[in-house]
Amino acid sequence: MTEAHGSTATPEHSSSDGRGSDDEPPGGRRANRPKGSSGKPEQKKKNLFARAALFYRQIIAELRKVVWPTRNELSTYTTVVIVFCLMIIGIVYGLDLGFAKAALAIFG
Amino acid sequence: MLTAFARAFRTPDLRKKLLFTLAIIVLFRIGSHIPVPGVSFEMVRSCVEDSNRNSLFGLVNMFSGGALLQLTIFALGIMPYITASIILQLLTVVIPRLEALKKEGQSGTAKITQYTRYLTIALSILQSTALIATARSGALFSSARSATCDPQGIVPDDSLFRVIVMVAVMTAGTSTIMWLGELITDRGIGNGMSILMFVSVAAGFPAALWTIKEQGTIGGGWVPFFTVIAIGLVMVGLVVFVEQAQRRIPVQYAKRMIGRRAYGGTSTYIPLKVNQAGIIPVIFASSLLYIPALIAQFSGGKSDWAVWIERHFVKGDHPLYMITYFLLIVFFAFFYVAITFNPEEVADNMKKYGGFIPGIRAGRPTAEYLNYILTRITWPGSLYLGMIALVPSIALVLFNANQNFPFGGTSILIIVGVGLETVKQIESQLQQRNYEGFLR
Numbered sequence: 001m002t003e004a005h006g007s008t009a010t011p012e013h014s015s016s017d018g019r020g021s022d023d024e025p026p027g028g029r030r031a032n033r034p035k036g037s038s039g040k041p042e043q044k045k046k047n048l049f050a051r052a053a054l055f056y057r058q059i060i061a062e063l064r065k066v067v068w069p070t071r072n073e074l075s076t077y078t079t080v081v082i083v084f085c086l087m088i089i090g091i092v093y094g095l096d097l098g099f100a101k102a103a104l105a106i107f108g
Numbered sequence: 109m110l111t112a113f114a115r116a117f118r119t120p121d122l123r124k125k126l127l128f129t130l131a132i133i134v135l136f137r138i139g140s141h142i143p144v145p146g147v148s149f150e151m152v153r154s155c156v157e158d159s160n161r162n163s164l165f166g167l168v169n170m171f172s173g174g175a176l177l178q179l180t181i182f183a184l185g186i187m188p189y190i191t192a193s194i195i196l197q198l199l200t201v202v203i204p205r206l207e208a209l210k211k212e213g214q215s216g217t218a219k220i221t222q223y224t225r226y227l228t229i230a231l232s233i234l235q236s237t238a239l240i241a242t243a244r245s246g247a248l249f250s251s252a253r254s255a256t257c258d259p260q261g262i263v264p265d266d267s268l269f270r271v272i273v274m275v276a277v278m279t280a281g282t283s284t285i286m287w288l289g290e291l292i293t294d295r296g297i298g299n300g301m302s303i304l305m306f307v308s309v310a311a312g313f314p315a316a317l318w319t320i321k322e323q324g325t326i327g328g329g330w331v332p333f334f335t336v337i338a339i340g341l342v343m344v345g346l347v348v349f350v351e352q353a354q355r356r357i358p359v360q361y362a363k364r365m366i367g368r369r370a371y372g373g374t375s376t377y378i379p380l381k382v383n384q385a386g387i388i389p390v391i392f393a394s395s396l397l398y399i400p401a402l403i404a405q406f407s408g409g410k411s412d413w414a415v416w417i418e419r420h421f422v423k424g425d426h427p428l429y430m431i432t433y434f435l436l437i438v439f440f441a442f443f444y445v446a447i448t449f450n451p452e453e454v455a456d457n458m459k460k461y462g463g464f465i466p467g468i469r470a471g472r473p474t475a476e477y478l479n480y481i482l483t484r485i486t487w488p489g490s491l492y493l494g495m496i497a498l499v500p501s502i503a504l505v506l507f508n509a510n511q512n513f514p515f516g517g518t519s520i521l522i523i524v525g526v527g528l529e530t531v532k533q534i535e536s537q538l539q540q541r542n543y544e545g546f547l548r
Contacts (some may be wrong), residue, residue: 001277002160013118018236020531021129031229052158055484058484059484059485059487059488061485062355062481062485063382063485065355066382066485067354068349068350068353069349069352069353073350073352074345074349074352077352077528078344078345078348080531081344081348081524081528082341082344083113083532084527084530085310085524085527087113088306088527089314091314092133092307092310093138093311093313093314095133095134096137096140096141098313099137099141100141102141103141103142103143103149103151107143107149
């Protein structure tokens, strides 16, 4: 049984929703519930640093599951974006030069 | 890859859209050069050349593509529209009536858009009045010192009628920009609002870069010039890297039979971007931080609190400013993610259409699971946003460069974010016709 509160594992199997051991009778499981939920505050009573450290480890664990772009993807995307931006900047710069001259001729 | 750009122009449908977008950009730039009536054109010109980069309006001037300081009819740029839409998005959470409208579907969205437009008009009246008041009092170019520039002489005739005309013209200009943006969204490529923002930021790039070369001392200014370009390129790569990163949550759809055919049974994923909030937090934080400086400027900058604000919040190089900016960005990143991605709604929808995450029960546990991942993935995302946005301020201190360091956070985020989005949209349109796109 994975313990979601204390581990860095993403709670794929949340332990609180009744996945008790199989040999327990249904009644017993229900009786366990309040105990299970009161276990949470107990967990929260851990000191602040421990909780922060756990949270930090959970963040790292999630970041490991992130699909990062490959080197190939990254380079194509970067070049395409740079080319696109340079094109727009060039066009806008050209337009601005022209219009500034025109404005000067008309209003200046 | 470059042939793909040519191919995009050869596709009749796409060519039409691209040319339409370009035509709108041209119109937008024309408006950014026509001065508002009642302003002394020559005086403004010599003052702009002289003060070059006014520290107060630096960022906002950048967002308007340099039109703000020149007091043109498009001086306010797209900012009021963006601010209005952000405010309305935030209000949707607070006001139940707006939330009901949002859930109503298309007609409700149209209504919200209408409200956004009204709010834009109100904001632009407010902002243009503020701008003209500052220009009239001479505070707009207070840092300018030269023989030809007389800040008091920008508005030669300050009768009430003149001022009203100026406010009306600027407000009309802003609503025209709003319309142009919506036209791009409807009939052009990409999101009109962000495209116009992109163009405004792009317009300031060459001049800002050149200023760095001019002001630089090492190697005739070429050393800082190329250093800045190199840093900029690295940052583009970094931004692309994080923008592309996704946490994919697998979703399995149940197979079901309707009549004789089987539907569903597919497995997809929910892509959660590391930076799910995009560039909105940065824009919002910077426009919020500009408010105290504006108020201080308004009051004349004589009282104690105004001096305090002047010292801590006007220039981007004070640690207090940096910390506030950073915290605001982190806050808005979380806030915006909470608004735009509602785990309960997603979990509900998944349940409705027979989808589930393997190993997680449908309904509330799924929502909790999504929430768990979202909070943990947004932390690094928001920290990244804050760090990237702070680069200009840090560079300002290290390099002693000017404040509008062009490859600094906010502008780079906008440029790369919008560029990536637009390129992807062109790409998908190309692929619709079985052409190879450029993102191979």
